[in-house]
Amino acid sequence: MAKINSPVELEEFRKAILNRRDPDKSCITLCSGSACNASGSAAVARCLEEEIEKQGLSESVEIRKTGCHGFCERGPIIVNNPGGVCYLQIQPEDVPEIISETAKEKRVIDRLLYTDPESGEKITHEGDIPFYKNQQRMVFGPNLSIDPKSIDDYLAIDGYAALSKALTGMSDIEVLEEVKKSNLRGRGGGGFPAGQKWEGSRNAAGEAKYVIVNADEGDPGAYMDRAILEGNPHSILEGLTLGAYAIGAHEGYVYVRQEYPLAVENLLLAIEKAEEYGFLGKNILGTGFDFKVIVHQGAGAFVCGESTALMTALEGRVGEPRPKYVRSNIKGLWNQPSVLNNVETWANVPLIINKGADWFTQFGTEGSKGTKIFSLVGKITNTGLVEVPMGTTLKDIIYKIGGGIPGGKKFKAVQTGGPSGGCIPENLLDLEVGFDELTKAGSMMGSGGMIVLDEDTCMVDVARYFIEFLTDESCGKCTPCREGLRQMLRILTNITEGRGQEGDLELLETLAETATEAALCALGKSAPNPFLSTLRYFRDEYVAHIEEKRCPALSCKELINFYIDPEKCRGCGSCLRKCPADAIIGGKKLIHIVDQDKCTKCGTCFDACPDKFAAVTKLSGVPVPAAVPEEERTIKKSK
Amino acid sequence: MSEILLEIDGQKVKAKTGMTVLEAAKAAGIRIPTLCYHEKLEPYGGCRLCIVELGAGERKKIVVSCVYLAEEGLVVTTRSEKIDRIRRTIIELYLAHAPDAFELLELAKEYGADRDRFAKEASFCVHCGLCVRYCAEVKKKFAVGFVDRGTRKEISFVPEIAAEECWDCKECFPLCPTEALQAAFVLMRALSL
Numbered sequence A: 001m002a003k004i005n006s007p008v009e010l011e012e013f014r015k016a017i018l019n020r021r022d023p024d025k026s027c028i029t030l031c032s033g034s035a036c037n038a039s040g041s042a043a044v045a046r047c048l049e050e051e052i053e054k055q056g057l058s059e060s061v062e063i064r065k066t067g068c069h070g071f072c073e074r075g076p077i078i079v080n081n082p083g084g085v086c087y088l089q090i091q092p093e094d095v096p097e098i099i100s101e102t103a104k105e106k107r108v109i110d111r112l113l114y115t116d117p118e119s120g121e122k123i124t125h126e127g128d129i130p131f132y133k134n135q136q137r138m139v140f141g142p143n144l145s146i147d148p149k150s151i152d153d154y155l156a157i158d159g160y161a162a163l164s165k166a167l168t169g170m171s172d173i174e175v176l177e178e179v180k181k182s183n184l185r186g187r188g189g190g191g192f193p194a195g196q197k198w199e200g201s202r203n204a205a206g207e208a209k210y211v212i213v214n215a216d217e218g219d220p221g222a223y224m225d226r227a228i229l230e231g232n233p234h235s236i237l238e239g240l241t242l243g244a245y246a247i248g249a250h251e252g253y254v255y256v257r258q259e260y261p262l263a264v265e266n267l268l269l270a271i272e273k274a275e276e277y278g279f280l281g282k283n284i285l286g287t288g289f290d291f292k293v294i295v296h297q298g299a300g301a302f303v304c305g306e307s308t309a310l311m312t313a314l315e316g317r318v319g320e321p322r323p324k325y326v327r328s329n330i331k332g333l334w335n336q337p338s339v340l341n342n343v344e345t346w347a348n349v350p351l352i353i354n355k356g357a358d359w360f361t362q363f364g365t366e367g368s369k370g371t372k373i374f375s376l377v378g379k380i381t382n383t384g385l386v387e388v389p390m391g392t393t394l395k396d397i398i399y400k401i402g403g404g405i406p407g408g409k410k411f412k413a414v415q416t417g418g419p420s421g422g423c424i425p426e427n428l429l430d431l432e433v434g435f436d437e438l439t440k441a442g443s444m445m446g447s448g449g450m451i452v453l454d455e456d457t458c459m460v461d462v463a464r465y466f467i468e469f470l471t472d473e474s475c476g477k478c479t480p481c482r483e484g485l486r487q488m489l490r491i492l493t494n495i496t497e498g499r500g501q502e503g504d505l506e507l508l509e510t511l512a513e514t515a516t517e518a519a520l521c522a523l524g525k526s527a528p529n530p531f532l533s534t535l536r537y538f539r540d541e542y543v544a545h546i547e548e549k550r551c552p553a554l555s556c557k558e559l560i561n562f563y564i565d566p567e568k569c570r571g572c573g574s575c576l577r578k579c580p581a582d583a584i585i586g587g588k589k590l591i592h593i594v595d596q597d598k599c600t601k602c603g604t605c606f607d608a609c610p611d612k613f614a615a616v617t618k619l620s621g622v623p624v625p626a627a628v629p630e631e632e633r634t635i636k637k638s639k
Numbered sequence B: 001m002s003e004i005l006l007e008i009d010g011q012k013v014k015a016k017t018g019m020t021v022l023e024a025a026k027a028a029g030i031r032i033p034t035l036c037y038h039e040k041l042e043p044y045g046g047c048r049l050c051i052v053e054l055g056a057g058e059r060k061k062i063v064v065s066c067v068y069l070a071e072e073g074l075v076v077t078t079r080s081e082k083i084d085r086i087r088r089t090i091i092e093l094y095l096a097h098a099p100d101a102f103e104l105l106e107l108a109k110e111y112g113a114d115r116d117r118f119a120k121e122a123s124f125c126v127h128c129g130l131c132v133r134y135c136a137e138v139k140k141k142f143a144v145g146f147v148d149r150g151t152r153k154e155i156s157f158v159p160e161i162a163a164e165e166c167w168d169c170k171e172c173f174p175l176c177p178t179e180a181l182q183a184a185f186v187l188m189r190a191l192s193l
Ligand SMILES: Cc1cc2nc3c(=O)[nH]c(=O)nc-3n(C[C@H](O)[C@H](O)[C@H](O)COP(=O)(O)O)c2cc1C
Pocket: A185, A186, A187, A188, A189, A190, A191, A192, A214, A215, A216, A217, A218, A219, A302, A303, A304, A305, A306, A307, A308, A340, A341, A342, A343, A345, A346, A447, A521, A522, A523
């Protein structure tokens, strides 16, 4: 392939790609991100290939393996084009029928469609499924339609048009000004205005300047960056190149975590192809601008995602935060001006240059523009990746898109912002998501994690859980974080295990202040958040644990007892047979009793007791009633 | 080097560009407690005892003086209720490791720190990194380093290097604010013999 040497050549080339494509040709798209590969997408792909061959359709049906569609819980997903019939949770067994019925005969297979849980109706098109219908997929949208391994697919959806526009029609300052005007804020954690960061680097003195993609994505459960890296790597490269042009950098890095092999594979291939086509390397699009990108695989910890630690790791040293007070856009990688932005931040840049800042700023709130991808998980019906305009309410995300809380349970809180984020209670569900809005509510945007918690979740335990994660991930360099978190974890553990004492909350607050104010890096500074936000909204739960040794959510093992209500027990023996600890005393026609000394509180009996009896209950904060005397345990005829 | 003028605790202080706030304070005879600081070593910013407040009113911020560079017109406060409270907590966190370390007990007296506020920890090491950094930066031997991270972070001698270098040097020993270093070294010797 000869390099594309000018915008005119690019547009001709793009036209040629589109002309070659027959919109009426049958095309089966299959999502092939990491999440769905794990649930069998690779096997489905093999079956598709074999079956198309077998049914003699190689000429008329093609397969396109796309990135993640976001509704991973129902993956793998197949969309059949033209027509856009969407099938969910495809197994290899379904493939022959899909080919013979849908691809060949254009007939819809009802059983593979999505069923709306509310109306019971079948939904044919992906875009009509409530999970998708209420989203606005500006950044994530192309994932549904392009094969990330094909640069032509990216070009077919206007790929590299922004780069071409910028390099030939805009000065570097104009690119910078457009990004500044868009008020694009960082999607990786801090929400710092990208344009302002770029401007700092642009104006700073340095022998060389660098642009860097933060693809460390350490938040457990979050995978939006992986989905873009795997599904649309060119969008990140295009954004990065635009940034390089704006600040005057000729070298860029992608710091990607080692646990993302498919992301690395697709990214490396994308770089190779972009170089081949002349979108990267020397004399890009014949404009004289040079820019190369190097992929660095980080084996580091969560803290390596922190900007100074990441740069230290890129330099080949242990990824620990630096104590410097100079911003890394002034003195970063090898002490040179370096712009570090998150994957999603970079992926927004081509959109802004293509469509303009005015287009971009029509989405969002006063302070937060554009969209944000959230990773919606926890006690929620539809889990997956969700892209919505900033300003969408939490309620809409959780109920309209997420489909609410399963199992008839009550919503309790939503944890946002990753491990050092916070919990937002039900009375704030009308909150519009945005950087400042979430911060004001005591949580944060972070990189977009969203974990829904229901009434069975203990909020003290939630705080303990996240503080434990952060204690594990602390680099250990500074005292407020290393020692402070260690002690916070100890106290929180004591509280959840019934050893809470008067004064614990004050002590936790002091430790929280010490870390917030005096820790070296943002990990330590934000680490007390899980505690502070749960204390703010759920203080009564802390007090119940400490003063009454009671866990209101009936979740903390050390504070609950399983008890069989003698009035309700029908002596069916279900619990007796299943208890792994032999802790149930009972027999035919006898009231069953939990031997509290033997009980390990695994909850098996609670689940085993038939719903129609519901005799097993959890008690907390009250003594277990004395067992019915042995001679009175015979169950009389049904009452 | 040009001179700059800043204000520390209400006192006008002269400093040279490139000096840290801590150095400027020291030169003016204003004492700020430190633990991980050492003249011969690169600023580490680990213990966070040397925190000071910059600015006034709403826009106050807390920084560590051993890293922050002095600037013209800077207004620095080295003691306040908040600073003292944080320092006291840091000292108490240290005392959980080394309840009998002389340096810490002196600081505890000054800041009213309670030796028993936190549950005791097994290791004496307070992770100031003085031994590690002295060995690396001054002696350039790298005989002692940190292993692991977070709460599992520990100092550890590299036996091959230590066997060659340490016995006749031991310059890091007096730097240790607790007994941890000697303990580790002796342990290493014991294990390798
Ligand atoms: C402990 C810690 C972990 C972080 N991990 C990530 C990460 O995995 N990905 C990311 O983009 N930003 C992460 N950040 C935020 C980065 O430090 C930095 O703010 C961000 O990459 C800047 O890009 P943005 O402005 O586009 O968000 C982390 C921050 C901290 C303190």
